[in-house]
Amino acid sequence: MIPQGPKLGNHPTRFRLEGTPVITVMLGSMVTALPVVVSSPVMPPFGLLLLLSWRLLRPELWQAWIALPLGLFDDIMSGQPLGSAMFLWTITLIVVDSTERQLYWRDYWQDWLLAAAAIIFCLSGGLLFARLTGGGGTMMLIAPQILWSILLYPFVARQCAWLDRWRIMA
């Protein structure tokens, strides 16, 4: 379903323009509040997937520091040690910024590759931090989670694009 076009003379509100991406990422982080009790890490990190989708879809939308509050919120929700997503997400956005400067052409496959690298970095970094603060686990444990997070990225990016149309149309 494609959202209706803008009505003449209407502008979307500021809240809708700037709040929508932030709220969707926070809702993605809150997926862990669903009543699913699992005994291994199987849930894809929806907060991270949405953050990457918005960042790659709309490079001008956010500066790198936006990952600090969003990462903090994700840490509160996810059960990771506090500061883990704060650090990993911010580094990811800074690296995405600098990579974008190097690339001249951008296409779908590059976005996916970039997102895949970011997902691998954030999930294995999260594992490292969980191990440092008393947890355990091996790379084999999070390999399935990494795999289907990467496979899920195009779908999430698509939903973001759909939501983006609604966002900028009044």
Next chain:
Amino acid sequence: MARPPSRRPGQNRKAQYSLFASYVVAVTGALAGLLLIIIAMFDPTGFAVIRSAGAEITRPVSSGLKELVSGIGTVDERIAAFYKAGSQNVSLRRQVDINRTRLIEAAAIEQENVRLKKLLKLVDEEKDEVVAARLISSSSSSTRRLARLNAGRSQGAYPGMPVRAPEGLIGRIYTAGPNTSDVLLLTDSTNVVPVRRSTDNIAGISTGSDDGSLTVKSLTAGRNPFKPGDILVTSGTGGIYQPNIPVAIVVRIAGDDAVAVPLASPARVEMVMVQRPFEASLARPAGTATPGTPPPRTAPTVTTTAAPAPVEAAAPAPPPADNAASVAQ
């Protein structure tokens, strides 16, 4: 697609500064995140207040949805049960007849047990159950194995208290907020439980493997005494967990270790019970018990409480259990 418009502002000095400032903020924030993790390395539950505030906010959503979807995890089981209802009914009825006689026998044994305990001047703690609650969500995207419980300090659930379901042990409370608490599941690799085989006194130590199974190390010298099908129960050594709570069933032998699967699956249990830490009333007041530091061991009491269990009436007494304690600590 050509690359998106560059972020690098041209000659505008003010825009250049503000872009630079944004990176300074980002890097500083990332370093602050690292600092938080370093603090958490020394005090893993230090920021529990912040997290439990988040848990309080999402509690209504989680517990509300839990009411709606409590059956989802067991759909396959229900379909299978419906399919074989007839034959199952007959076999269950036979089972009930057999069990009835066993129950009568058990009641007699229980009475005898009470009488013998009186002779020994032993008194079991009457109420060791604090509260019954539901598991409402879990850290499903993280490698830590924490489940969120719909009860907290105001219901009497404090860190260190064991949590069990009717089917078996679930774990112990890691951090507690006002109305929610996080339960460290059995399958987390930091959760160590002293166990013994239900049929005899072979002691072991169960550690989570983070992937839904447990690794059980035997404490006896020589070759691995466990074999697939063995039921493990808590031994009560080292405090925290009451003795004789079912824990896991051994499914596989891997070298010197045994791989076991918990008997109570946190995804399926309806209600769980928070219990008082075992022997905590002797060791320290409930509530001040911190996770990771079991209350001091009181060896004579542990062994005498473990002894009346019917299954080990003829079993040799406690040297292995004593052994377990020294390794656990």
